[in-house]
Amino acid sequence: MAENPSHTPHEAPVVLSDQPGSFAREVLAKRHPALIQRVRDAFPYSRRQHSALDTLLDEITNGVVEPLAPSDPSAPSDPSAHDHEQWAEWGREYFGRPWFDAPFLWAESYFYRRLLEAVEYFGPGPWQGVDPFAPFKQAELRAPAVDEQLQALNTLPSTPAHERATALLHASLWGNRADLGFRVTEENPGTATHDLVADDASTLWHLLPTGAGSTVAVVADNSGQELLPDLILIDHLLTHHHATRVTLHVKPHPYYVSDAMTADVIDSLHRLTHAPGEPGAIGDRLRTAIATDHLEIRTHPFFCAPLPYTDMPPDLREELSTATLTILKGDLNYRRLVGDRLWDPTTPFADLSAHFPTPVAALRTLKSDVITGLDQKTLDTLERSGSAWRTSGTHALIQVRR
Numbered sequence: 530m531a532e533n534p535s536h537t538p539h540e541a542p543v544v545l546s547d548q549p550g551s552f553a554r555e556v557l558a559k560r561h562p563a564l565i566q567r568v569r570d571a572f573p574y575s576r577r578q579h580s581a582l583d584t585l586l587d588e589i590t591n592g593v594v595e596p597l598a599p600s601d602p603s604a605p606s607d608p609s610a611h612d613h614e615q616w617a618e619w620g621r622e623y624f625g626r627p628w629f630d631a632p633f634l635w636a637e638s639y640f641y642r643r644l645l646e647a648v649e650y651f652g653p654g655p656w657q658g659v660d661p662f663a664p665f666k667q668a669e670l671r672a673p674a675v676d677e678q679l680q681a682l683n684t685l686p687s688t689p690a691h692e693r694a695t696a697l698l699h700a701s702l703w704g705n706r707a708d709l710g711f712r713v714t715e716e717n718p719g720t721a722t723h724d725l726v727a728d729d730a731s732t733l734w735h736l737l738p739t740g741a742g743s744t745v746a747v748v749a750d751n752s753g754q755e756l757l758p759d760l761i762l763i764d765h766l767l768t769h770h771h772a773t774r775v776t777l778h779v780k781p782h783p784y785y786v787s788d789a790m791t792a793d794v795i796d797s798l799h800r801l802t803h804a805p806g807e808p809g810a811i812g813d814r815l816r817t818a819i820a821t822d823h824l825e826i827r828t829h830p831f832f833c834a835p836l837p838y839t840d841m842p843p844d845l846r847e848e849l850s851t852a853t854l855t856i857l858k859g860d861l862n863y864r865r866l867v868g869d870r871l872w873d874p875t876t877p878f879a880d881l882s883a884h885f886p887t888p889v890a891a892l893r894t895l896k897s898d899v900i901t902g903l904d905q906k907t908l909d910t911l912e913r914s915g916s917a918w919r920t921s922g923t924h925a926l927i928q929v930r931r
């Protein structure tokens with residue numbers, strides 16, 4: 530194993546991908562090549578795009594990390610060059626070294642940036658803005674399972690308020706299992722347990738008393754079967770006066786396969802508004818909320834950066850600071866919040882999230898090695914179970930720091 534320079538006595542080791550058999554290594558060695566193949570199969574790409582995908586595949590399996598290709602000098606304002614300087618700085622330590630030696634968080638993020646480069650997402654040219662993951666996202670949103678989930682919402686108006694709030698929070702939480710990146714190699718994810726490994730839901734609701742005029746920031750994760758329950762939860766927060774204003778933060782470009790962008794919010798709203806009964810009513814209310822600034826869709830380049838939230842730029846920090854509570858969805862947001870490190874699982878979540886500018890709630894199904902804030906008894910039970918509880922997506926948590 531390569532020496533891990535980031536391991537100081539005060540901080541746990543950074544997750545790398547250099548350990549054969551580790552989860553992080555599997556993602557880089559198996560999931561990323563499989564994803565290249567899926568994207569290739571989904572589009573009528575040109576010879577140049579196929580060749581760029583071949584080069585990327587060869588590089589991630591046999592080569593060393595290469596910088597982004599130089600921008601096109603013949604194009605006066607080449608849109609593909611918008612973040613070159615940034616990546617040159619973020620990658621300085623890792624270029625020229627095997628992909629497996631870079632921090633897992635960095636390597637995954639850069640892989641998605643390079644995949645977008647290979648398919649010419651940033652242009653200039655006809656493929657500019659064509660989301661390579663759109664066919665997978667759209668298929669998921671059209672799935673018959675979604676019709677059933679939407680129909681089930683018709684029982685909501687007659688469900689007692691407390692039960693309804695819990696059900697919607699849990700739907701948003703478990704929606705995080707619907708992560709298409711995860712399913713690239715896990716076609717049949719294990720059965721979800723229904724016990725949470727940590728459950729601070731009561732603190733979350735205490736932070737949002739009705740009628741207090743709160744603002745909630747929701748940092749979204751996946752589109753489709755995660756974003757739909759997120760939107761339904763947002764509608765609940767607004768209509769039941771837990772918040773007067775919600776900001777929904779999405780990715781500025783395709784990322785981790787199914788991560789939500791503005792286009793995905795539009796598709797999900799469309800799915801809701803075109804369904805009969807309660808889901809349609811929810812969709813209409815959400816559209817009204819957007820039209821009246823009670824719900825605002827926001828994005829920021831930092832949401833696709835290979836960095837933890839401790840490195841959040843001042844403008845985003847300032848923007849989020851106005852929220853009463855930030856809800857961070859999903860596994861990647863959790864890794865970025867507490868740091869992508871092999872913490873002692875009993876390290877308090879509150880300590881590791883203290884840097885975040887607002888009270889924060891993490892809603893996450895467990896899909897990577899990072900875990901914090903467990904009590905010893907829960908940890909012992911999980912370890913005794915012999916299951917891959919950290920990475921299989923079968924376990925979930927709600928952790929809140931006031």
Ligand SMILES: O=P(O)(O)OC[C@H]1O[C@](O)(CO)[C@@H](O)[C@@H]1O
Pocket residue numbers: 556637705708710711750751785858859860861862864894896897
């Ligand atoms: O969509 P989520 O919940 O952020 O999960 C993404 C997760 O998928 C992986 O890319 C691989 O499972 C993890 O590294 C990452 O944390």
